[in-house]
Amino acid sequence: MLQGKRILLVIGGGIAAYKALDLIRRLRERGAAVTPVLTASGSQFVTPLAVSALAGSKVYRDLFDLTDEAEMGHIQLSRSADLIVVAPATADLMARMAAGRADDLASTLLLATDTPVLVAPAMNVRMWDHPATRRNIATLRGDGIAFVGPNDGSMACGEYGPGRMSEPLEIVAAVEAHFRAGPLAGKHILVTSGPTHEPIDPVRYIANRSSGAQGTAIARALIALGARITFVTGPAEVPPPEGADVVRVQTARDMLAAVQAALPADAAIFAAAVADWHVANAGASKLKKTKGGMALEFAENPDILAMVSHLPDRPALVVGFAAETDDVITNATAKRLRKGCDWIVANDVSPATGIMGGTENAVTIIRQDGAETWPRMAKDQVARRLAVAVAEALGNPSAPATVS
Template sequence: MKRILLIVTGGIAAYKALELVRLATKADIGVTAVLTRSGAQFVTPLSLQALTGSKVYQDLFSLTDESEMGHIELSRAADLVVVAPATADILAKMTAGLADDLASTLLLATDKPVLVAPAMNVRMWQHPATSANMATLIQRGVLVVEPDEGPMACGEYGPGRLAEPPAIFAAIQAALNKGPLRGRHAIVTSGPTHEPIDPVRFIANRSSGKQGHAIASALAALGARVTLISGPVSLPDPPGLTTIHVETAREMQSAVQAALPADIAVCAAAVGDWRTATEAGQKIKKGGGAPPSLALAENPDILAGISAPGPQRPRLVVGFAAETEKLEEHAATKRARKGCDWLVANNVGGTGIMGGNENEVLLLTETDSAHWDRMNKLAVAQRLAAKIGDYFK
């Protein structure tokens, strides 16, 4: 029997945890519940105990509990740790590595996958601190069930409502069963490339790698074996997948070719279009006259290369296009020119897109197009990964 450790934190939506337990037990998934002090203001330990059929844990310093199981064993006895609802407070504690109560201590001590279902006021969900925390958690491999949009108990409207129990339960089943991409190999490129001018200067762009890294983690969460090929970024390597570090476009091309064969290729990297034709062996010095001219050479087209017909072409190739004008027109032209199956286009002329935590994209497939409103890059990654999962079903 699969088992989950369910952590119920404070929030008006805590009552939905009871329905989540019912769905899990009906599917023969064992549930051990942990209830925080604030969570107990909304649901009772007795309710959770009646539905789980086992003791509900609340106190970090219970000597009886420590002698029987201990917080270390409790944190590792299940196949999956689920936090639902997950408040802004518990997400901040997870990000900072705090451990001042039983729930946060278990989350810090566990070596099992963690899934969170956030629920909070719309302003709290959209606050830069929460956005940054979510971005950090996804980079660490935490699975997320995005909150719904709608009216809230406080009277406001917007994203932040806890996802409905069936949606959370579907994510739990995918995590326990390794998801719809189990057995598939995905290659994801991410970040910028740095094309050297001389030993201290290079040609680059503003890509942070946040979107590509989030996509790699989201595909891994659905069971794919992921090879992430990353240009120079300041992000940590996502856990649970293989990361290959490169610097230039030519190095990225070689790494992509070496990683084949693959079922899926997501080319999210902002690969430099040009490099200097000749790299100076020493730092170019100012001589008091006119600045030196740089002769440029075109870099290899990684997306077009992997999209070309052949025995090693992935079954699904997804390209990215960063545009500053005529988004739909340029995206459609690029998809046809490159030969990829899908193309994710975004207008990077907007504030906070290139290098930021949010994205607003247009997805073009073989048959249709869809505009996704501006959202956290984590949400974009999960939505794209889910669509890829559906494709392979």
Template sequence: MNGRTILLIVGGGIAAYKTLDLLRELRRAGARVLPVLTEGGARFVTPLSLSALAEERVRTSLWDLEDEATMGHIALSRAANLILVCPATADLMARAAAGMADDLATTLLLATDTPVMMAPAMNVRMWQHAATSANVATLRARGMHVIEPATGAMACGETGPGRLPDVPDLMRAVAAHFAHGPLAGRHVLVTAGPTHEPIDPVRFIANRSSGKQGFAIAAALAAAGARVSLVAGPVALPTPRGVDRIDVETAAEMAAAVARTLPADAAVMVAAVADWRVDAATAKIKKGAAPPALSLVENADILAGLAVHPQRPQLLIGFAAETGDLLEKAKAKRARKGVDWLVANDVAQGVFGTESNHVHLLTAAGTEDWGPASKAAIADRLVARIVETLAE
């Protein structure tokens, strides 16, 4: 990050004290740091401390006559290579998600086209609250990188996710942002896992997808420098480092999340989306003399819809899980869906939940048998081909 400029927005939380060490390490790494101190942040650290460590003037107000005579907040919002919000409190993220501009920090976030990284820090229940989850999803969908908080003991005495990551972890996140990979500057959408279509409050229609192949692809894309938006169905997998994750449950939720992530340079649609849904009962369906009749309704085709979308990605890749006549079905699906590439595998071989796979890649040039391999190796090989194609 040597020679880069980072606009550091310090939010109002007890974790603000860590920003002093973070600022020092950013400077040691060669970055120029422009500090912005919120009103809440000033209750935990002083402008003098930030200024001494940054060797820069600390901005605190939207109403500075000298700065705003020349629209200083606009220039400041675009003067950096990265805007880092640390700590990002629940309140600050909520106001950013709502598009508010009632102080210098939120005005900067609204007026910028610079990449934004947020490092949340708050009480565990605040982090897990539905409102915060919705705000985080909104920010990620708009392209902001929201770092997952650390888990551990907090100043309030509770334990769980919500701690500001330690300074070395924050430094690694910033370094990863500036890493010069072959996909640096590219945005790639990935979908992974199954969808769950409710039948009643305790039952649902689903499939056996574990999400492992999609998560491996998302990790490989991030390692190649891409900004990755991962729309994940219900899976018990950790978020790959450097990936913005959007959790969904149903096919309708996945379709909406995919639309919100556009535009993207490429899309790798690995998710096994349920083909049908039902009008879910509001109460548990009790066992009776005869099983209930379920009226199935076809879900929207997310992949085919993306192929004709006005913001269609430059490279659109679909996946096909079949159980027999693999290549014939895959060729027909590639044509029917309107995708550029199709990755096909025979799931009758027992690949669900395993660490390996056997896929074929179908393109306009023909079909390639990639043979048995680990899902991580398949992800690396696919990403290498994506790099070559986008470079062209």
């Protein structure tokens, strides 16, 4: 898939830079040509000699190299590649990208390009969670920058949490997804998945039995058809799909913020089992057991599906899910009208079905022009069938998509 593809790899300055060496090897194994750009801080972690030896190419470092700049070298670098990969993308480098800075070779070529850019963030968990970083991420996504990771994990600083750079094979999968030919190539699709956890206090929460398996399968199927996926997931039991831009959240309000940051999109599929309420009087410290029980006050969570469905610049296709235990079709049909979405994927999650948290699903697709019930099948099969229907709908928006 990567045979003959030209990858411009920008190596930022972080301890995760050592992974860039393996990434170069993995990309070249698959036939890609890798041209490395090493930032000044990146060269503190990996040597130009090691990078050059693995890439089989000159390492570019200096914006003011007179030999290269005689022919506007930074312009040629930025536009001769099929894809620019930034790994690791540090908090500082992403901040400079978001601000449109051009004060070194890496930031200049990233500003001077119209080539697609894929970034693999790597930083301390507190830096990743800082409001400034979140603003920069939202800006970059709005500019069309694709993300892969970061993962949760142990950090060199001894902390644990989101901010660990994706593994080289995960980045390779995202690169392959970018180049994958398919009916959804060039389309950006937002997928939500998994449950949300609504805190009662710092140690307890309210949740549901969603495993995230169906949403994850849908994202994988869309990636297989060439789509670029932003995958917003609650605390799911299954790992996220390789090749997606993964955003991990906890609460419904977190999910709303992540969804808003991910827009615009060509389509949005809301497979997450979002809690309808959160605890309004959640304790700042652990609540103690008292005689006579405990009274919790509930407040309504934001309606993410309805909000996106009614945006003036909404995605061309908005798909919701309706997990019901009674009068499935009637309730799901009413939900589609109430929310304003294009399709509702309805399923019966009553305990006897074993669907919630299971490996199979039985769904009915409800659209404006009618409904179609599919036989019970594996969730991966449901996902592939739904992905084909999405591709048909986006390929011919004036006609209702078939779902057979």
